Every structure is written in C-alpha cells, then in structure tokens.
Amino acid sequence: MTRLPKDPRLALMLLSSIVEPGDAELDDLVDEAGPVDAVRRVWEGTVPDRLRRITGATVACTHDPADRADQLASATADCGARFLVPGDPDWPDQLRDLMLVCDANEPHVRPPRGLWVRGEHDLAQLCRRSVAIVGSRAATEYGQHLADDLAADLTEAGWTVVSGGAFGIDRAAHLGALARGGATVSVLASGVELPYPKANRSMFDLIAQRGLLLSEWPPGASAMKHRFLTRNRVIAALTAGTVVIEAANRSGARNTARHAAELGRVLMFTPGLVTSSQSAGVHQLAREPWEARLVTRAEEVIEDLTGIGGPMAPAPPQERRPIDRLTETEARLVEALPRGYVVEAARLAAAAGVPAETATVTLARLKKIGWVDQIDNRWRLSRGGAY
C-alpha cells in the first residue's frame, strides 16, 4: 500500500516538487481537498486528465511518496532552509495579490504554494518595506554603478532590496545592499542550496548569512528559463515597487516590470543613453501605458514608493549665482546691460521694461554694491559684476 505524507506542510512540499508553480488545477485541488488529500488523489490518479499526465511519470516511479517527502524535508534541513506556507506567521501576505491578476492568458501568475527560505530573518517582516531592483544580466558599468548606489542608499534608508541573484544589475543591487549591512533578499529560480549562477556563490553565501534566499522550487531543482519568468512575479508581488535599471528590449526585467504594474505596485526606471541597447528596454517601458516613473536617485524612489504621505525628494542642489541675490528689478537692469557697452539710463530702463524713476533709484543702488559703473548719465557693467 502507498504510504502518504500525513503532515500538510510535507504534502505541499512534495506537490511543489512535482508540479511547477502556478498550476491552477493543482492549486484548486489543494484548496478544495487540502494538501494531504491532494497527494492521495494525485497518487490514485483521480485528478483531471492534464494533471494526471503531468504527474504520471513521477507517480509511476515513486512508490513511497511519504519517503520522498521525508527526503525533501531532510534536503531542506541539510542546507539550513525551511519551507514556508501561506498562513505561517512569517508568510508575506502581499503575495496574495497575485490572485487578483492571474487570468486565463497567464495561468502561472498565481501566488506561490510555498517557499523554501534560507536565512535567519522573518520573511514577512523583512519585506514589509522592500523594493525590487532588477535589470539586465549584460548590464553596462553605468547600470551596475547605478544599481549598486541605489541599493546602498535604499538600504541606508531602511528599505530591503529584493532582486534575482543574476549577473549584472541583480548582483550589483545585492552587493550594494550587503555593503551597507543590508538584509537583502534574493528570489531564485533554482533550489536554495545551489543558487544560480554558481559564479555568484560567495555573494549567495553572504545573503544566506545576512539576508534571505527564497525559492518556489525544492533543493536540487535547477534554474530553467521558464522558471525565471515564473519567479519574476514573486519579486514583483513581494515588494512595494520595482526599479528597472537596464533592460534590453527582450528581457526578464521587463516581465517583472509588467507584473509590478499589473499588481498595482510602483513601477520605476532609471534612464540611460538613447544609443544604449541596454537602455532600450527601460525607455520602451516609459512609453507603455503603465505610468512608469523616471527615477535618478534613492530619494526619488522613496518619494514614489511612499506616495503623497511620504517624504518628498529634496530638489536637486541648485547652483546659486551672485545675480540670484538681486531683486527682480535689479536683475533685469543688470541683464539688460550688454557686456562691454555703455548705455543711456533711459534706453536701459526701456530695454529692461522698468519705469525710468525706478531705474534711476535702482541703478544708484547697483552702483553702490559694485554691479555697475556710472559715466555721466550712462551706465555699464562693472568689471567685478559677473553673473
């Protein structure tokens, strides 16, 4: 007789290892029957045809599902991970929003059934004030520099940076956050014990120590292209907003961006050169009807994330010139004096659009503070009066 896992968490873990996330039929079955009974029905073959065909091969070669579930639990524990499910205190409830946007065209855009988590932090708490920074793997130096800077400054301001662990922008964002001691979150498309790409291993080790590695796939699962796309919805749903830093026209980052927009998250992008193929995707984003916001620094990201109630980004520092200290009438007269010319007061007043008497008084004052020189009734700019 087939031994079935008795613990719902183990049952969900098992189901997550044999059916890809976002399978509406499996999700419905779990909702209806509970995970334990769902496993039973999968192994009995009393599930809809399509689901039976998908699970058939695994069922045929797995005679002891309870044992397979135990193996998964051991593999999870062995890499220092845990398996979170909806309803756990540290389950991030914002993932539920995915339920609002999944439709027939994109059935896989559904909340995850569970998440493997590696790291000490409370996932829900860590993502309460979080922002995704995503972008191209083939990023330019400029893009990586921006990602690093933004992540560092957002971390400093108390925001958790979430990204996907890839080369390029993702890596720069994670490293920028880590550099400020930030508990960054990496959402993976492979098992949490061997994050992809391997070349980022030392970064992933740091993230596991100081932040969190997340995956919908069990230990042992390898990163596959469609899994990256599936994963992107989690990055978008976990966070209050997504910043796309660089993206080519075809790019996973744009996919994450679309999810963010559809979920009502704040969608932001950093601009770049019109001539850069790595910026083509973000510039295209700006022209799509998603109200993507152009951001250039962390204060602007925070302003956009926190909305009307939040802090306003201070205006960028403006150069203050000597002429800014003059009154409007004074400035008009000074500006109306062509450099190197000597001009009659009446003509100057007319050119500046200032009444003649006002001009006389104002020019006297300007002379006193060293802006203009008087020669009979004619005036010229002082040599010192640069503006």
Next chain:
Amino acid sequence: MTRLPKDPRLALMLLSSIVEPGDAELDDLVDEAGPVDAVRRVWEGTVPDRLRRITGATVACTHDPADRADQLASATADCGARFLVPGDPDWPDQLRDLMLVCDANEPHVRPPRGLWVRGEHDLAQLCRRSVAIVGSRAATEYGQHLADDLAADLTEAGWTVVSGGAFGIDRAAHLGALARGGATVSVLASGVELPYPKANRSMFDLIAQRGLLLSEWPPGASAMKHRFLTRNRVIAALTAGTVVIEAANRSGARNTARHAAELGRVLMFTPGLVTSSQSAGVHQLAREPWEARLVTRAEEVIEDLTGIGGPMAPAPPQERRPIDRLTETEARLVEALPRGYVVEAARLAAAAGVPAETATVTLARLKKIGWVDQIDNRWRLSRGGAY
C-alpha cells in the same frame, strides 16, 4: 506739433520698439484704441502711470514719432525683413493660445504684438506641422548628436523644426534640419538683422535663405537675458510640441517646456545618463506633473505629436533568435534542458510542465529538426541547437 504714424502696422512697430512684449497695459490700450491712437496717447502721456513711466524717456527724446517709425520700417526693409501682425494671412493663429495661459503671475506670457520675419516662407504655413527642439547651450556631444538626428528625421518626415538659434542643442537641431533641406525656423531674442550669438552667423544666413528668422524685437535690438525667457513662450506656442534634449536644472529649455505644457502642447524629452548634469533638468522634467513623454527617436515624437489618430511608432527592431521559431511547448522543453546534461524524458516533461505524452511527441520533432539528441530514453541539447 508731434507727427504720428498713420499706418497701424507702422504704429505697432513703433510701440514694439519702445515697450517690451507682454505688457498687458499696452496690449489693452492697443486693443481698445487701435495702434495709431495708442501711439498718440503714449506721446500725449494720457496712459496709465506705469506705462507713462516706461515710455517717458523715449517720448521725451523722440519728437517725431512718425519719423522714428519710418526709420524702423527702413531698417526692417534693409535687412530683407517684414513686420507681421495678427490678422495678416501668414500670421500663425496658434499664438493666440498664449492668451489662455497668461495670468497675474506671468503677465508677459501673452501673444506677441507683432513679429519681424526674415525669409521667404509663409510663417503660418511653415509652422502648421512644426515641432520645437530645445536644450542646453552647454550640451554634450551626445545631446547634440541626438538633436541633429531627431531634427533631420523630423524634417524628412515633413515637420518644421523650430528652435532658438543658441549654441548647443538649438544649433544642432537647426543644422540637422538644414542638412535635409528643411525650412527651419529660428525664434530670436534680438533683431533679425543680427541674430545672437554672432558665431552662428553662417547658420543664420542659411536659415534666412531657406527658412525663417523671427523676432518680437526690432532690428537693432540686442539679446538680453529676460528677452530669451520672453521669447521662449513663442517657441512653445508656435509648435505642436516641444522636445527638450538636454537641460541643466536651471535652464531656459525647462522654461520653454513649462510653457509648452501649460499651452496644452505635447511635451517630450530625451533621456540621458543619470550622472550627467546636462540631463538632470530633463530627468527632473519627467518627474513633474506635466506628463512629459520620453522619446528616443523621430517616430516616437511623431506618434506623440499626432496622438491617437496618427501613425504609431513601429516597435523597435527585435532580435529574432532560433528558439522564437519553435512552438511554446517545444521552447519549454528546450529551455528545460540544462546545457551539457542528459535528462530523462519523464523528468524533463515534469520540469517543463508538459504532459508526458506531449513531451514524447514534441521531443521526437525537436530531434528531427536538430535541436535535441536522444540517448535511450534520455535527452540532451544538440550541439547545433543554440538558442
């Protein structure tokens, strides 16, 4: 007895030479009394106090206003210019829109009283399909290259490029238009006989031959800072939209942009590096509540200018990869195969989320077209099957 000009056009020319554009009191007086009578009242001193003070010095030293008007007419004819006034068949009626936005804070934002025009074209006709390209004088090579390209492509598409004749972006835009034989329009802040800056003289000569030089100021008037700001409203009002290419945080181009937005014209900008001070102003523009549109090429500008009814910018060319020719199921299976590994059919089907039978059929087809190799019941990517 004071001789007054009898011709309304001459009277308006005279008034334009002694009171700066956008003077509400003078404009009201002209509307009420007509230009000839307005001149009489100015010379009699029977005008509001402020206006009397502004005009007083000129009136005091000009005993023959008719003669002064004739001198202006001669100077206008001498440089091959004419003086257009509202109501003339080639007067651009869209300038009237300025009346809708002038308010107490910005009294000078009013339609021009008249325009000195140098060049052969019909101003109204030339500006019927026109677009302003403006930006920083201290533009980067990147910005100038963009301005030149955009102007050339817009000209080729039948749009008239309008700008301000300054160094940097303005110059690049005019030259880009001229290079394609375009009748570009330069709106000046000095007299049309000696456009500022002098170093652009050969460009201005070309524009006078092939396009139009415009000014609200008479021959002999020199460019003053406040005149540039006053002039900007004409650039914004003449055109269907304004593209800001590069601008520092303080910049006349941003002033033109604001006028364009307030006039309901289409406001556009080209992005640049976040780290460039010459792009700081345009990026700031994008965050202001003006719905400025990000544009990267002429097709997008035209799309935005022509609105819903107009041509859509074709999507940027996308790289087509071999895998794009596969069906979705085929692509999922190919992508689920890790490079360099040999994978069982059942496991591959599960990972790809494809029913086992479908996988079998599809893998056979993929083998036939050279994407995968079969080894017993296991599969791997063909060496030739790059995607």
